[in-house]
Amino acid sequence: MYGSTTFTDIKQSPIAGEDPEKLAEFEAHIARGEKIEPPDWMPAEYRRQLIRMIEQHAHSEIMGALPEGKWIPHAPGFGRKLALVAKVQDEVGHAQLLYRAAETLGKSREQMIDDLLSGKSKYSNVFNYPTPSWADTAVIAWLIDAGAIINQNTNAEGSYGPYCRALKRICYEESFHLKYGYDSVITLASGTKAQRAMLQDALNRWWRPIMHFHGPPDKMSAHTEILMRWKVKIRSNDEMRQEFLDTYVPKIWELGLTVPDPNLKKNPATGEWEFSDPDWGEFKRVINGDGPCNAERLGIRRLAHEEGAWVRAALAADRQATPIVQ
Amino acid sequence: MSDTQWPLFEVFHQKARGEHHVHVGSVHAPDAEMALVLAKEQYARRMACVNLWVVRADHIHASDYADSDMFAHATDKSYREAFGYKVGDKVKKKKKEATK
Numbered sequence A: 001m002y003g004s005t006t007f008t009d010i011k012q013s014p015i016a017g018e019d020p021e022k023l024a025e026f027e028a029h030i031a032r033g034e035k036i037e038p039p040d041w042m043p044a045e046y047r048r049q050l051i052r053m054i055e056q057h058a059h060s061e062i063m064g065a066l067p068e069g070k071w072i073p074h075a076p077g078f079g080r081k082l083a084l085v086a087k088v089q090d091e092v093g094h095a096q097l098l099y100r101a102a103e104t105l106g107k108s109r110e111q112m113i114d115d116l117l118s119g120k121s122k123y124s125n126v127f128n129y130p131t132p133s134w135a136d137t138a139v140i141a142w143l144i145d146a147g148a149i150i151n152q153n154t155n156a157e158g159s160y161g162p163y164c165r166a167l168k169r170i171c172y173e174e175s176f177h178l179k180y181g182y183d184s185v186i187t188l189a190s191g192t193k194a195q196r197a198m199l200q201d202a203l204n205r206w207w208r209p210i211m212h213f214h215g216p217p218d219k220m221s222a223h224t225e226i227l228m229r230w231k232v233k234i235r236s237n238d239e240m241r242q243e244f245l246d247t248y249v250p251k252i253w254e255l256g257l258t259v260p261d262p263n264l265k266k267n268p269a270t271g272e273w274e275f276s277d278p279d280w281g282e283f284k285r286v287i288n289g290d291g292p293c294n295a296e297r298l299g300i301r302r303l304a305h306e307e308g309a310w311v312r313a314a315l316a317a318d319r320q321a322t323p324i325v326q
Numbered sequence B: 001m002s003d004t005q006w007p008l009f010e011v012f013h014q015k016a017r018g019e020h021h022v023h024v025g026s027v028h029a030p031d032a033e034m035a036l037v038l039a040k041e042q043y044a045r046r047m048a049c050v051n052l053w054v055v056r057a058d059h060i061h062a063s064d065y066a067d068s069d070m071f072a073h074a075t076d077k078s079y080r081e082a083f084g085y086k087v088g089d090k091v092k093k094k095k096k097e098a099t100k
Helices: A020-031 A044-069 A078-103 A109-117 A134-155 A161-189 A193-212 A225-229 A237-254 A280-290 A294-307 A309-316 B032-043 B065-071 B087-099
Strands: B008-014 B022-028 B051-056
Touching: A044 A078, A044 A109, A044 A134, A044 A294, A078 A109, A078 A161, A109 A294, A134 A161, A134 A193, A134 A237, A161 A193, A161 B087, A193 A237, A193 A280, A237 B087, A280 A294, A294 A309, B008 B032, B022 B032, B032 B051
Parallel strands: none
Antiparallel strands: B008 B022, B008 B051
């Protein structure tokens, strides 16, 4: 699970100080559709942007497990519980794949985790919202993961080899999450009046975070042409949001659910979806640490890190004991 | 009979940048550098190749085929696969009910 999380900030020219010859070679390489591998020369800004992006993606996977993991003990039935355990395990596993991919660019895992715990690094905004009912987990697994798949399939077309390879495996597993989430939503939508109401409530709660998911509108995001040329950014936030709406609004309506936005409609002339401004001020507030659950989520993450210290120490310790059974 | 040859190196072949390296075979060589030369001759003469890895075979730790139980699933785990969910049928059923 992942979404664009920040307003891009580039203060100086991304190619300032780079060797023009090496830069030309690097750009020709990407223009041919080839991937960059860890030993290759790369511009400092390319490295910086990729670390930022992959690291945030890794943090999002690990933080995204928290609002869902909370529901494992309360899952309605053994089948749902097993599936949710498997999904949460997958998400944490995705974080491991992504931390490894980011490490190949030169930032250590310890540093990345420190930056998460200190609040320096960001993670996807959506995981700073509460999950008060079981239906929230169904909506997250379906629609947030749908948004994530759009984003991840896009990023898998990027130029950095290790990230693309990690995403291929991640997308395979996300397809289970999406189906499982859709199945849960259909079950609630076909259920009792109370179940349908619970589902509609959850959808109403999550609609704005979902509209935030792919990041700020293109006109607000200071992304530069060069990041697209280097295939660090592949598609714009608005394009991905439009694809999400195209695919999923009809599926939501099909289930007899409503979308809590009276202005949501597809403009027949442009083929684009129109929707209400999901309050980008709120997005900025939450991403900068002032959301309903930021402190709670990071608190749990810190506690897990501290309580897991003995495991890391045990793994790193010299092994002195010999097995009893040879 | 003991192996009197040079050390064994396993060869991994990458077809294109961005693809996974895939194991294709092995070569005997006195050192890693020579193993790369021999691997190139043996395994990269025809197939598209952009990169080779050679790894000393005795540096590889492998699981034992006799321990295949470690990969066995105790129960049906289709619940954690996309194909385990027949959503299409359920949506059709729901739509049918709605039109009744």
